[in-house]
Amino acid sequence: MFGTSTIQERRRYYREEWSEKDLPDFISNGITKREFGFDHLGHGPNDRYKVFKGTDTLKRFLRYKAPFAAYISVAFYANPHKRGGWEKAEYVFDIDAKDLPIRSCNCDGVCEICLGEALERVNAILDDLKGDLGLKDIHIIYSGRGFHIRILDPIMMEANSELRGEVLKYVAGAEVPKAQYPNIVPGGKPYNFEHFSIPIAYPAIFTEKVKYNILHLRGDEELDGINNRLLKDLVKYKNYLYEDDWGSFKKNIGPRRYKDMVNAMARVNLATIDAKVTIDLKRILRLPSSLHSKVSMKCVEVKNPETFDPFKYAVPKFVYERKDENIAEN
């Protein structure tokens, strides 16, 4: 996006722009229970197991080291220095714009379009997390190249990987909804329903995500289980979905290929979220307020996910000055 930050720019950022007030409360509170990790050279976070007594000591460290990247654990430990005594961990969804299997732009890395689409997907997930699952204490973080949904609801904080995985499958739409419902009357025939004919509960979540995927297809994607011809037809007939005319859409695709498509879309839905982050109980994530030096963007908490614009809220000052210099030079 804005290219890699130099060490001078990192120093300027942490000395002149960064403030401990930029740390969200959910990070500042309980900071002593978390593990920190740093990447000083841009080779990955290899300075691990750091612990800070408070935001002051963190501030001194950041000003002095001006790290390439800073991370904080999702987990709370009795002894974070040794990652010992795991107590609980945030529940996290990592949606990286560059890794979206379906995105309408064709950029190499990340651009305004795919970041916008990543945020749309974040908003859809938020609706399900709050509306269906009733989860609270949810924070959205712009990570520099995508978004983290960080959930501190006590229900999920103590959940094991298995429960995290099951909730993920629900929220991501990673399972094809069942198409047959039993009939309690002895000898009665089961009822058959396609996912799109049930406008509530999980089938509705799945349908919305499939619709979103199809409407954002470019036609040149490589999707497991969808061959070129099917892909072209999905694009050709997608207009039916603007009106939610799933019947005509399915009819044109054909029942067998429709089934293939639905199975493939469940996989796409899962691949939209970095699942290994979600089920990990000890992950470290980019520290909100820190600098993503690779793209020269700030990792910031998103106050309003409906209107958030990273180019308005997450660009460090030195980038504007860098631009000015470029403009002046030109």
Place this chain on the structure above:
Amino acid sequence: MAFEVVIRSKNMVLVSYLNPLSEEGRGIVRTLGGLEEISLDNDDLMNIVIHTNRQTISNQDVVPETIVDLAINRIKWYIERKNNKEFNPNDYSYFFNEALAEYDTIAFHILAQAIANKFRPGSREVKLFVESQGLMIEDRLTKLPLSDRKELVEEILSDLLIQDGIKWSFLKDLIATKKLSLTDLVLENGEIVLDREEFVNTFDDKFSDRSPERVYDILIGDNLRELILTKLLMQNTENYIKSIQDQLSMVEMHPAIVELGEMLDETITETLARYSTFYASGGTYGNMEIGKLIKEAFPPCIANTVEGVSSGGRNDAIVLLLTSFVSYARLYPGIFASDRTVKVSDIDTNLNITLNEILPLIYEAADNCNPPLFEDQPQEKINIISKLGFGMHDEVNLENEGETKWYTPMSCEKIKMHLPQLCRENKDCAKINNPLSYYSRKKWIIAKNGELSSKKASSEDSAD
């Protein structure tokens, strides 16, 4: 013994007919004089059995004479019902005779104790018992008259769920263990919608072409309530076994229960063996023999790993997935059906196989990675050794064995989440939940179809 005083609920059918762990069920167990009684001929029990509608009485094997027989037959019923294509429901009609509820409750409790005492937590036998209880509840529900069925479900559910608005998180153990899927529930603000009126009020505006009442009947109605009830009772059964096992070190089990455990061990092994095909005797993957690695039988995820993985998933693919897969596939493919705690050296006594076959394959795959794994992360060699159970050392050495755990391969579901780039399902992946199961099955198919070269086939059974 005969039950003269029974604690009948408002229903004609006892709650313990479905939920032997209810207060009522525990009360019934307390009426049992002593555990000696369970092995004595019981005329009252036999009387109920032979007077059950359509009960086969010509086959002595299926007619219980004692409560111990009844308990063993509960397990036999399950295995037969699940596996026998010619299963005759009349052989076990008495299990669906509500008059048997008291005896059946006692049979359930002694079974739970015997299984908890004899088998380890999470074993095949514990799972089998929990599943048998689930299927028993399901079958009993379908055989009850509709009005009794609704009333009984309502009564038990209100006992189990306590509050009116049930949060999905109340069922989180069921969800985490996949006994119940979140996707089967209708959720609103964190609560499970089970009530018809609430459903209609909440979702009325969502339906334009059909009545919400009708949709409620199909999506939720009695089906979902019964599903939740069944799964909760299965979970409670599992918890009951666990609680007994937790107390085993403090309590000495009655000899009658110990003996029942021995009998169950024999019955389960014998009955399962009758229905195993490629799984061989001993149940699912029970006696899979060790043999040379057949790469043609590798599942796609493993084949992809062997070919090399690009940076990002290299470490987990080689250290966690491939190391555990290759070692178990080569040495002990039947691990998931086994009760034993095994070490590599139990099978590979001088570590020849590990050194000459297993590690070279893992190292080759590591070298195929882009960039080669050990080039920038040589410490991963130590991690590989540790996942084989030989501690954090840079060489496999018998004296270090047991310092770490011999890791089992992760499930397909975990692979999909951790290493999605490696999972390229093919038709043989259907109904498989672990790459090791895929391997065992595929190996069997290849051998059956004679696709293996005679050289490979002959070396198959030779243990090194």
